[in-house]
Amino acid sequence: MSDFEDTIARDQRIEPGDAMPDGYRSTMIRQIAQHAHSEIIGMQPEGEWITRAPSLRRKAILLAKVQDEAGHGLYLYSAAETLGADRGDLTRRLIEGRQKYSSIFNYPTLTFADVGVIGWLVDGAAICNQVPLCRSSYGPYGRAMIRICKEESFHQRQGYELLMTMMGGTPGQRAMVQDAVNRWWWPSLMMFGPPDDRSPNSARSMAWKIKRHSNDELRQRYVDMSVPQAEALGVTLPDDELRWNADRGHYDFGTPDWAELTRVISGDGPCNAARIERRRRADEDGAWVREAAAAHARKREKVVV
Ligand SMILES: [Fe+2]
Numbered sequence: 001m002s003d004f005e006d007t008i009a010r011d012q013r014i015e016p017g018d019a020m021p022d023g024y025r026s027t028m029i030r031q032i033a034q035h036a037h038s039e040i041i042g043m044q045p046e047g048e049w050i051t052r053a054p055s056l057r058r059k060a061i062l063l064a065k066v067q068d069e070a071g072h073g074l075y076l077y078s079a080a081e082t083l084g085a086d087r088g089d090l091t092r093r094l095i096e097g098r099q100k101y102s103s104i105f106n107y108p109t110l111t112f113a114d115v116g117v118i119g120w121l122v123d124g125a126a127i128c129n130q131v132p133l134c135r136s137s138y139g140p141y142g143r144a145m146i147r148i149c150k151e152e153s154f155h156q157r158q159g160y161e162l163l164m165t166m167m168g169g170t171p172g173q174r175a176m177v178q179d180a181v182n183r184w185w186w187p188s189l190m191m192f193g194p195p196d197d198r199s200p201n202s203a204r205s206m207a208w209k210i211k212r213h214s215n216d217e218l219r220q221r222y223v224d225m226s227v228p229q230a231e232a233l234g235v236t237l238p239d240d241e242l243r244w245n246a247d248r249g250h251y252d253f254g255t256p257d258w259a260e261l262t263r264v265i266s267g268d269g270p271c272n273a274a275r276i277e278r279r280r281r282a283d284e285d286g287a288w289v290r291e292a293a294a295a296h297a298r299k300r301e302k303v304v305v
């Protein structure tokens with residue numbers, strides 16, 4: 001048994017300097033990069049509402065949340081760099097469409113209720129996905145995840161609290177919340193990826209303890225968690241097949257439109273082009289800052305010598 005296999009078998013962490021199979025390294029880089037890109041692209045749909053927040057308090061909360069997502073992106077790009085990846089290269093791959101980000105961020109945010117529903121459902125689904133990743137076999141990734149998950153809990157709570165407030169408001173506000181729930185529920189179920197029998201990389205990621213639960217297990221956990229929260233809020237989840245199954249001890253639910261997921265992942269969602277274009281412009285606009293920072297770092301190095 002190699003040191004790598006032994007470390008995995010003993011449930012210990014793989015660290016940056018350790019020997020690891022090429023497949024493990026490239027899978028880890030791809031997963032961490034995809035996750036980092038999701039955090040950064042995920043700033044856009046909600047960021048659009050910062051200037052239109054209905055009060056100073058809501059603006060401060062939203063600003064803090066969107067800034068957290070930038071921080072998550074930074075920890076994760078740093079984790080990818082410990083595996084030998086180059087951050088500029090990863091950004092280029094994103095902009096050129098060679099690396100993916102979560103399909104959920106290709107949907108538009110039409111009203112301020114979307115900010116609440118993203119916090120409640122999208123950050124809620126992210127928590128289901130990410131809590132098991134705190135035990136992921138790659139050390140820097142697992143440790144980054146611990147802090148990220150703490151911040152995601154705040155994101156979910158601020159979203160839920162916003163929705164509670166709106167549900168206690170006017171009939172128009174309640175209708176806005178229900179409309180946002182109708183639009184985000186199914187895309188949030190798709191955040192767990194395709195069903196297990198159509199998820200080709202899952203088995204190997206489970207064997208390497210990168211992944212601890214299957215897509216369908218996590219999706220079920222998310223549904224079971226969300227239904228009582230929807231009831232407490234007073235909204236209806238848009239699924240006629242959703243009902244408690246006493247035999248299974250879980251909620252049964254309908255089948256997401258997997259053709260839609262495939263379409264959105266392959267670039268044909270409502271906002272894919274706009275999201276990438278905005279990221280490309282931000283990268284170009286920031287080029288002079290990166291160059292200046294690098295020049296400053298070089299100068300300081302000389303001074304120290
Ligand atoms: Fe995040």
Ligand SMILES: [Fe+2]
Pocket residue numbers: 069123126151152155
């Ligand atoms: Fe978040």
